[in-house]
Amino acid sequence: MLVDLLIGFLRVLIGGYLRPHTMFGDEMPRQGPALVAANHPTVLDGVVLGLWAPRRLRFLVAGHLFDNPFMGWFLRVTGCIPVGRPGSFEAALQALERGEWLGIFPEGTISGSEKLLEFRTGVARLALLTGTPVYPTAIAGTLRLFSPERHRLQPGPVVLAATRALRFERQSEPVEEVVRECLTRIRLELEAQAEVARQALELARGPAGLRTVLTGLVLVPLAWVLSRSEPVPQA
Numbered sequence: 001m002l003v004d005l006l007i008g009f010l011r012v013l014i015g016g017y018l019r020p021h022t023m024f025g026d027e028m029p030r031q032g033p034a035l036v037a038a039n040h041p042t043v044l045d046g047v048v049l050g051l052w053a054p055r056r057l058r059f060l061v062a063g064h065l066f067d068n069p070f071m072g073w074f075l076r077v078t079g080c081i082p083v084g085r086p087g088s089f090e091a092a093l094q095a096l097e098r099g100e101w102l103g104i105f106p107e108g109t110i111s112g113s114e115k116l117l118e119f120r121t122g123v124a125r126l127a128l129l130t131g132t133p134v135y136p137t138a139i140a141g142t143l144r145l146f147s148p149e150r151h152r153l154q155p156g157p158v159v160l161a162a163t164r165a166l167r168f169e170r171q172s173e174p175v176e177e178v179v180r181e182c183l184t185r186i187r188l189e190l191e192a193q194a195e196v197a198r199q200a201l202e203l204a205r206g207p208a209g210l211r212t213v214l215t216g217l218v219l220v221p222l223a224w225v226l227s228r229s230e231p232v233p234q235a
Helices: 002-018 045-052 063-067 068-077 088-097 122-130 178-206 211-228
Strands: 020-023 034-038 058-062 082-083 101-104 134-140 158-162
Touching: 002 045, 034 045, 034 122, 034 178, 045 058, 045 101, 045 134, 045 158, 058 063, 058 088, 063 068, 063 082, 063 134, 068 101, 082 088, 082 211, 088 101, 088 122, 101 122, 122 178, 134 178, 158 178
Parallel strands: 020 158, 034 101, 034 134, 058 082, 058 101
Antiparallel strands: 134 158
16 A cells, blocks of 8 residues: 555656656556566666556565665565575565566666666576566666766656567476577567667657656656666666
8 A cells, every 4th residue: 555655656746757658568467477577778767667567566676775774665665676685586486476566677787778788587587487478668768867977867758668478388497598598589579669669759759848847856866866876786
């Protein structure tokens, strides 16, 4: 209940600045588990995806971020799983078995670019061990919104695109070759979704209004605080 209220509050608070446009396919289930695998150009990607995904997401997040008192409280309240800590992979498996949605950044760190970095194997292993469908989800616009070099926030729009699912046969002990094949399919689909999102982003551009300015008064300082966190592998 608290998380739903928090998500609703943040959507209203910063939605005017981010101006999100979502493109989600009909395959996304109302029930059952899902792995939402997204690109990660900036620190704002988790915020955008967490607020405007079709269902509530639990994210796999770098363990050291839980050491910050305020950030740690927020991550725990929203159900995030600390990567690199004992039992984190098992916690992710259990969440999927319970039918929850997990958000994961396969690159494992902020890329600072539209070009994808090499993927970590975590998303493939989770998909194969549980048979959970994977939704490669492209985020476009956050790099313009908040460049890692500038540490300066500009208004949206941003686009989220995930138009189809990838499904893999469940395996109790997936071999490395199968893991790599799974990972390749996820990467190729995410690249395809990224092109869809970039095209939609060009059509979504428009002038900013008063709501954009007002919400920016809150979001700009928040983005600066988030940017102080050193990016480390997340999956």
